[in-house]
Amino acid sequence: MLEAVNLSKSFYYGLFQRNKNDAVKNVSFKIKKGETLCLLGESGCGKTTAGMMIAGLIKPTSGMVLYRKENIFKYRPKELKKFRTRLQIIFQDPDTVLNPRWIIEKSLSEPLRIHGLANGKESRDRIMELIETVGLSHEHLNRYPFELSGGQLQRIILARALLLKPDFIVADEPTSSLDVSVQAQILTIFKELQKKFQLSCLFITHDLHVARCIADRIAVMYKGTMLEEGNAEDIFSNPVHPYTRGLLDSLIIPDPEAVHPLDSNIPITSDRNYTGCKYKELCDYREQICEEKEPVLKK
Amino acid sequence: MGKIIIQRLVISILVMLAASFLSYFFLYMAPGDPAVSIIKSQTGREPTQAEIEIFRENRNLNIPLLDNITIWFGMLSKGDLGISVRTGEPVLHEFKDRFGATFLLAVISLVLAVLIAFPLGVLAATRPGSVVDHVTRVIGLGILSIPEFWLGLMLMVLFSLTLKWLPSFGYGTIYHFILPTVTLSTGMSALLMRLMRASMLEVLNLDYIKMARSKGLNRPLIIWKHAFRNALIPVITIIGTQFGHLLAGTIIIETVFSWPGIGKYLVDSIYARDYPVIQGFVFIIAAMFVVINLLVDLSYAYLDPRIRFEQGRN
Amino acid sequence: MTFKFFHKGAALVLLCLMLFVMISGCGSNASDPKKVGEKAYPSDQKEQVLRLGAARDFKSAAQGRNMVFEYLVSVDHEGNPVPMLAELWEIPGDSKTYVFKIREGVTFHNGTEFDASLAKFALEYNANNSVWGKYLDKIETVDGNTVKVYLKDYYPLFLQDLAKNLVVSPDAVDPKGDPSGKLAEYIGTGPFKLVSYHKDRDAELVRNDNYWGKKSEINRVIWKTIPDPHAQIVALKAGDVDMIGITEHHSSVPYVEVPAMEDAGINVDKTSYGRYQVLEFNTLREPFNDRKVRMAFNYAIDKEKMVRELFHGLTEPAYTITAPWFKYGPSKVNSKYFHYDLNKAKSLLTEAGWSMNSSGKLEKEGKPLEVELLIPAGEANADAVAIFVQSELKKIGVELKLLTLESGAAWDRSKQGEYEMFVHHSFCLPWVPGGIDIGGKYHSGSTSWPAAYHSPELDRLIEEAWLTPDESKRKELINKVWDILHYEAPCIPLYDIVKVSAYRESITGFKPAPTMFDMDFSEIKIN
């Protein structure tokens, strides 16, 4: 369905663009139809950049994104516009995704207008249908975004994403700015809809709990590189990479009876680019080879 | 930071050269002959053709445009800006003899404006919605609506003509400074006060001010140590850019108060088509902008460590 | 990398340093302890200090230079050459050779005695900057106080030109002793010595006690630069200066202020130097190619009213092209003067084919009579005159449009004949007034005024007049020239631009100088 092949993105900055920052380095994965791949990582690990590349919004420095075996960065404008109806993206902060000066209905009908797919009553019917699917009612349509809560907005955005009947969704931390109870609502709806519309999904998150709920497969990212990828169950039950293991170990469970992995020591890591394994500074299993070579993903 | 400064300097020098060439080029292309204007201003009549030719020959006005530019470059590399067509004296001297007066006027006005504006701005910001705040706001807005030259004239009528307290023109004693500096600093202080208020209000609403309060610090300490310094940063930029307006303001004020500065001389030189003076003055003024902007950048770095270390972090 | 350079106060120190350098480097003049013209020089009996309020910087004003420098030959009020540093001169034979007898007992301010060789130097120095230099063959010193100048051709204005040529010491130019050098130091022979000078601010002069002529009572002259005329008046009223207006070659004291000044007990002197403000016509274009229209315009303007209302009756309306009392002035014009006469103006226009339409405007073949008056920016009183003339012409159905152009651009227009009417003023001494010299305004060789009135007859008369060395024949020819010009009405003379000097009551013995470029302090006293 969709495949990322050796995606890399470097940002250049400074005088004469001499300094380089590898936001994403050699990331590859495949997503099958109806499957959810969860991109898991800490803030700043490059997962959002990877998501934007998948959605075709950022051009990679190297590598490609194949959608149904076609490189999306080689699309002609018309094909690209078509592709935009097939793939939708959901952002982290629902407050900012809709034009604050437009009423909800206008924002909702926008995709249809852009693609000239439907107008008038037809458009309104489709919107009504979707808006009810996400648990809202027509009274929300005449409101402005600031009049709605984050959870309601995220539903609207979900509805808008589905309006064009896409088959792929990139969801970039769609619930991280929401409260637990709202998060539960959104995730439930999301899962329902995914099943209903047979959606494939790239789900980006830093929350292990969420990943566990939603993912079929999980890819763990750290400082721009992918450290581990596998079935969600496998990753949670048998993490291989020391980083993944550390991540799982540090998970606090909402249960006062459990033993909590509280740890008040702080490791101070550097921000610089260096050779070797990205995780070496924090790794308990560090050896000489980690200093020298960057390990590659293996099965 | 260092790199940014170097980058800026390089661009600025190009800008300086471009600006002075452009002004020269425009003057060269414009109608009017410096010989005519200058002889006219000295004798009060139009010169005859013969006189014009002699004058042009003597003041090197017959050199073609391009040659002139190369000559100017050559002189510039020796720190020479050429000779005024009008007075026959080196442009640099002409500038130096007049700049002191303009500079003093500008700097005293700026200092005066800052001394008035900052405390008032802070006062208004710390009491938003109070009488002080409303009054300063309306008065500030009103003052900003007064044309400087008109204010100068009115002050002159009031303090020189009617009350006979202050000299209306001239240069020399401290009394001569009062009217021009008050005129110049009035508008500027209103502007800076409003800026200071806005900036201060913004800062006072930030989390770290709450944090400072939660530490039990006294109000004056919070206002001056925590808020003022951070509020100053955007204001400093404006002061930097305002320097240009200050210079522009002095040009008008100099004509109103007969101030012996560069403003009036520049205006006269434009009319006299005194190419070397215009070219040289524009170059120097541009150079001053570079210095001012540099100072603004430096004070930025002094005030805002985020900028100081920007390059250092990565 | 952290930027160590900015440790704590380093930036602040740097800032202060730069400010300090800027102030100390550029403000050095400002900190001059000497307060020129202030109470430091009390005007008591022992020392007479005259403080002049001047619009211009001392060195850029001819009046300033002429306190320090003198000429070989000067001119009187009418324009006759009179002796100055040359006691007398002879023009033997062919009128191309001039023999100057140098005055004895004249010394430069630096003590060197002025003699024939220094006169020769001064002549050579000036030849480089003067029109007569083009005619110069050679200069010889005959003996210690005789200089002989040989011209290649007859040049009628040689003596008048000398009245603009400063006699400078060889030590005054840079490089010293080089006739093609430039004036660097103020070393002259004049009645005052320059002792201090601040550009655009002030200059201080002391009396030259070795002066050859009548020494002034004034010990010290302070020249204060006050560009704004109103500021000058305030200064005069406040007693900061003793005299204003005298330092300018035009009227810098606004006429409107004069009555109030007189009321305040200030003495005001109004001297005519024969400089008239005029409106030039473009005689090559419609409608001013028609003499009748030009005459009609002359009749249509009430100059009496203009002078009375706009200029407080301080000056006289002008009816001749330049002052009649000049040596070569239009003193014997046969034509009638164009005194204000609306009916005549109207009938002349009707004769010229312009008729009144229903809306009260003149038109000819459907074309309205619209004229543009070009005003060079900065021309004194031009705006007032323009607005007045506009309202006057409106009364005869003429629409006058006003166009102010930067004076360089306006001058260019005049050179190309691209104007209809032009606010201008006539020349004054020591130049030939009235534009009737060869290459002057009314000579077809004029490069500046190709659209002024020209005719072959006029050209012939002008050329003949100036090429004859015979003074009486020249006068006769010039009278003919004036006759033609006043018949043709090539311009509208408006009024005499009198020079207004104002001085405090304490000053007595004020005497206007012969030309507006000089000042005469020989009789002045401060009581």
Next chain:
Amino acid sequence: MSKKIFPKNRLLIFGLFLLTLLIMVSLLASYVAPFDPNYVEVENRLNRPGGKNILGTDGYGRDIFSRIVFGARFSLSLAVLVVLINLCIGVFIGTASGFFGGAVDELTMRLVDILLAFPNIIFALLVIGILGPSIPNLVFALVALGWTNYARITRGLVLSLKEQDFIISIKAIGGGDFYIITRHVIPSIIPFLVVLATLNMGHMIMSIAALSFLGLGVQIPTPEWGSMLSEGKQFIFTHPHVIISPGLAIIIAVFAFNLLGDGLRDVLDPRTKEIIKT
């Protein structure tokens, strides 16, 4: 929302009132003014205020009140013209360089830096000193530098908008650049531009007056406030009324725009405050 805020902002209302008054006066100048503003009657010159000339007469006997009334028409329309031209150029360039970035952006922004560094009065002085005083030259001198501020602010706004999720999301939906700019970007920055232009109006009126005062503005005898001051300056010590009333007219007009701009800034969008500082 607006109902609640407007009555609170009394200054805004006052500014609006002043401005309406000004616009009415300038539109109905021929009815408001008792005399022809250019009617010269030298016998009647320099009359003190009162009598048949409410504000007195000037040095040529023209009615000052009538000249101020006609001057309002002139000053306002010229300022509006300049501001509109600046706005259009600035918004066009600012949007283009902010949205598309790259070398064009780099180049225009350097140009803006250069032009911003140039004090605009000095520049106008150069331009008009060289080209001569006339209305087209005046407009040119004020436009040549005036657009830069709009361009800079528009660019800043567009840059921050461009990074906002709602713009990116429309890109992701398939909206083209032109669609995004015309439907989302420009409408979003209009409130800022309105405030900026209103505040700039006052500034422009003052600049025009200042240039006219220096004799670089309009042709005589056009009634314009700055040139009235310039003409009246010679009477400052004898007949100050000649320069007091045109000065007050300028202040009232500028004050009206400042009040309006300031009030609008508060009302339209709290974020405007941060971006438009002065």
Next chain:
Amino acid sequence: MESVLKIKDLSVNFNSKDGIVKAANNLNLTIYSGEILGLIGETGSGKTVLGQAIIKILPQTARVTGEIWYGNRNILALGEEEMNKIRGKEIALIFQNPSSSLNPSLKIGEQIAETVQKHQGLNKKEAWEKAEAILSQVGMPPRFAHYYPHQYSGGMRQRAMVAICLACQPLFYIADEPTRGLDVTVQNQIAGLLNSIIKNGKGQRSMLLITHDISVAAALTDSMAIMYAGEIVEYGPTREVFKNPLHPYSKGLLNSHPAKGLKPIKGFSPSLINLPEGCKFFSRCSRAEKDCQKEVPMFGRKGGKHIVRCFYA
């Protein structure tokens, strides 16, 4: 156990352009020495307001009524000067967003030292030495005192924030969402740090932990209060509340967590401007009856310290 802070009938209202925001309604809460009390609630439930009300740094538009007893002093009745002697010295507030709560133009050391200088009368040098000591106490090298906030990473900034609050060794801490926006590993570190501060306080120190994260609450708190729409709906020892949540909202909240089944509560939280009459949870509650809509339920005691504001719990 001795009570440190007693909040009685505290209400906080704000005037906004859209109406009166009722951020807190009749809150009653007691914090005992040595304990960490968790205040759990969602965004907009008024929990942050409570924290700032205790230390009296709410904006001037806030209207606060009720009593807050700190020892034998009613904080709400204290003047600004007396309050300044308590702030930072006896009660410290750990802010939720360290990047914006640290003054960007002052070194971290200075920001710690100025508190010490103010409350302990030390001179500048001594205060700086103390600041370095405190930094190492929260696990950072003393040289970091000379760094500016932007040179710190997110987790380090939160540590610096804790260090500032720790400077005068106050006895009562208010931690406002201290783990929000941090990565999992860093969250653990900060949680661990806060835990150790209280646990090392020999029973003298106590903390009000304001959070929306029930995992953190589970890990740190001794007792917890659950807030909904400006009201406390349930209070009790943490273990009991987790084991046996009584209020329908508490149940829903706990069950919403992905690790606990991801079972959402239906509907949306009410806005604090238009609060419904009666039980605020009425419209979302599955067990609601008619009277819930009319009357605000009072607290009912359900064994020990566990109390709940529900008619049917």
